[in-house]
Amino acid sequence: MSLKTQINNEIKEAMKAKDTVRRDALRLLTSAFKQVEVDERIELDDAAVLKIIQKQVKQRQDAASQYKDAGRDDLYDKEMAEIAIYEAYLPKQLDDAELETRLKEIISKAGAESMKDIGKVMGMASKELNGIADGKRINECAKALLS
Numbered sequence: 001m002s003l004k005t006q007i008n009n010e011i012k013e014a015m016k017a018k019d020t021v022r023r024d025a026l027r028l029l030t031s032a033f034k035q036v037e038v039d040e041r042i043e044l045d046d047a048a049v050l051k052i053i054q055k056q057v058k059q060r061q062d063a064a065s066q067y068k069d070a071g072r073d074d075l076y077d078k079e080m081a082e083i084a085i086y087e088a089y090l091p092k093q094l095d096d097a098e099l100e101t102r103l104k105e106i107i108s109k110a111g112a113e114s115m116k117d118i119g120k121v122m123g124m125a126s127k128e129l130n131g132i133a134d135g136k137r138i139n140e141c142a143k144a145l146l147s
């Protein structure tokens with residue numbers, strides 16, 4: 001079963017369980033899928049669906065940080081609840097130790113020695129760690145290892 005089909009089925013389950021938060025979050029996700037499908041005239045595969053989910057999580061994180069800064073705890077909690085729902089569909093993220101180990105391997109493969117080589121490292125790391133580590137975390141860890 002495709003990820004998109006699974007999400008549609010879980011919307012139905014949330015409706016039956018009267019779980020409005022989950023239902024609404026998943027509906028927002030499916031509307032993002034439909035928007036891309038209509039705009040680009042394509043049928044989404046699981047990789048494209050994961051990319052959209054990651055984008056939605058990032059948007060929610062940005063909004064949550066702004067709500068937190070503004071003292072709007074109610075909206076912050078709503079965004080964090082949606083993030084938790086979306087992250088269930090994403091692959092398990094690497095913890096800091098695993099990320100550092102993988103980046104050390106990538107740095108040695110790239111032959112990077114200093115901050116001048118960050119571009120090569122980021123290019124390789126983005127491809128290898130796509131979906132299992134956030135680009136911002138990859139960048140911060142790579143900079144720490146190269147400096």
